[in-house]
Amino acid sequence: MNEVDDIDEEMGLMPLVAPYVEKKKEELQNNSKKILEENEKLKNKLANLTDKILLITEGKTDIKHIKTAFGCLENLDEELLNKIEFYDFNETKTLGYTELQPMLNYLSKLNNNNIIYCWLI
Known part of the structure; x- marks a missing residue:
């Protein structure tokens, strides 16, 4: 052995x-x-x-939780992380489901190389 x-x-x-x-x-x-x-x-x-990956959430605290989760993950590809953009409300406004859903419908019709993820919680 x-x-x-x-x-x-x-x-x-x-x-x-x-x-x-x-x-x-x-x-x-x-x-x-x-x-x-x-x-x-x-x-x-x-x-x-993709050029960019856009993350959109309903509430202003949702994106904070997602950012924290990304910060806790190890061995993430640095190049991939640099492509991620978080749509942050900065404590001013939030998009509820009724505002976010139509926006996503419009975005889905655009011709681009970006990926857009949306959390409707």
Whole structure:
């Protein structure tokens, strides 16, 4: 046994179980590689599709919670973070559902490369 991940195939039922454990380990490693590759593809696709990502919420405190959540997340791509813009009301006004829904309908008809996310809570 050279590595921590190696299995002592001589112990107890291990001669029977070891091939299945090894096969599952390889499957998990392959799946992990596929997920990382797909993540990289999506990140590249997003980088090529958008100039900015606009986040809009109904209330003035909603965006504060979202900003805090982004601040707590680790390993976020810096380039992606730089594309995100938060529509912040600065304590002056809020958009309720009745104002926000028509605005989103109009924005959806625009032809642009930006992604607009809206939280209607």
